[in-house]
Amino acid sequence: MCRHLGYLGPAVPIAGLLDGPSGLLRQTWAPADMRGGGTVNADGFGVGWYPDDDGPPVRYRRAVPMWTDAGFAQVAASTSSRAVLAAARSATVGMPVVDTACAPFAEGRWLFSHNGRVTGWPDSIAPLAADLSTVDLMTLDAPTDSAVLWAMVRRLLRAGAPVDDALAEVVTAVAAAAPDSRLNLMLTDGVTIAATTWWHSLATFTGPDFVVVASEPWSPDPEWVQVADRRLVTATLSPTPAVRVRALGSADK
Ligand code: GLN
Numbered sequence: 001m002c003r004h005l006g007y008l009g010p011a012v013p014i015a016g017l018l019d020g021p022s023g024l025l026r027q028t029w030a031p032a033d034m035r036g037g038g039t040v041n042a043d044g045f046g047v048g049w050y051p052d053d054d055g056p057p058v059r060y061r062r063a064v065p066m067w068t069d070a071g072f073a074q075v076a077a078s079t080s081s082r083a084v085l086a087a088a089r090s091a092t093v094g095m096p097v098v099d100t101a102c103a104p105f106a107e108g109r110w111l112f113s114h115n116g117r118v119t120g121w122p123d124s125i126a127p128l129a130a131d132l133s134t135v136d137l138m139t140l141d142a143p144t145d146s147a148v149l150w151a152m153v154r155r156l157l158r159a160g161a162p163v164d165d166a167l168a169e170v171v172t173a174v175a176a177a178a179p180d181s182r183l184n185l186m187l188t189d190g191v192t193i194a195a196t197t198w199w200h201s202l203a204t205f206t207g208p209d210f211v212v213v214a215s216e217p218w219s220p221d222p223e224w225v226q227v228a229d230r231r232l233v234t235a236t237l238s239p240t241p242a243v244r245v246r247a248l249g250s251a252d253k
Helices: 014-018 024-029 070-078 123-129 134-138 145-158 163-177
Strands: 003-013 045-049 058-062 080-088 105-107 110-117 182-188 192-197 203-206 211-214 231-236 242-247
Touching: 003 014, 003 024, 003 070, 003 110, 003 182, 003 192, 003 231, 014 024, 014 045, 014 070, 014 080, 024 080, 058 070, 080 110, 080 182, 105 145, 110 145, 123 145, 123 163, 134 145, 145 163, 145 182, 163 182, 163 192, 163 231, 192 211, 203 231, 203 242, 211 231, 211 242
Parallel strands: none
Antiparallel strands: 003 080, 003 211, 045 058, 045 080, 105 110, 110 182, 182 192, 192 231, 203 211, 231 242
């Protein structure tokens, strides 16, 4: 069931976000909490990071296990960033193992990832996908549930929705159309990270000058906080690093 992480803070080498004792790299071959099946996350990986010049994020993704890509390890060790979204993939049965099925999905300033699966895909959410334009459907990154979720989120973002509202709306609609789906989504614009829990694991870490949102803690530090199920998390640095957690589909908790 895939893993993902988002980071906002001072510029740090990307490798430092992946290589921790229980970091995303280790989670590709020894994840601790694979609710919903799978044993490794070896069907690909991707990392998106925001460059110093405030330009759009740079994205790298490949359908190989992260530990096999020595070239990327060098890039990650020598590239620093203040905002990163990274993901490792365990493909859902029946979905292709190709570069373009790996998160992060990207457009403009946005980076998106999905941990989980849409039950009954594709029929269960076909009625929702009917709201997408023909061009959206023809330009899906890949024939996967995650790519359709991204097209739905992207449509709301293009219409001006804030990152947290876009995720909440899509999770609520998909959960209604496809009950029992696992819908841990993560989205960032480089300033805010929004993430959902819907039947899958998520933890946050609020440091003195950084915030992290991740499927699994990458270290044993007691500062990691597990997020309850069916929540919408919003993490920002300004005015101080903070994580806000709201119940999905109802008032503030
Ligand atoms: N269902 C998605 C895919 O196959 C995500 C997989 C996962 O979270 N394991 O790409």
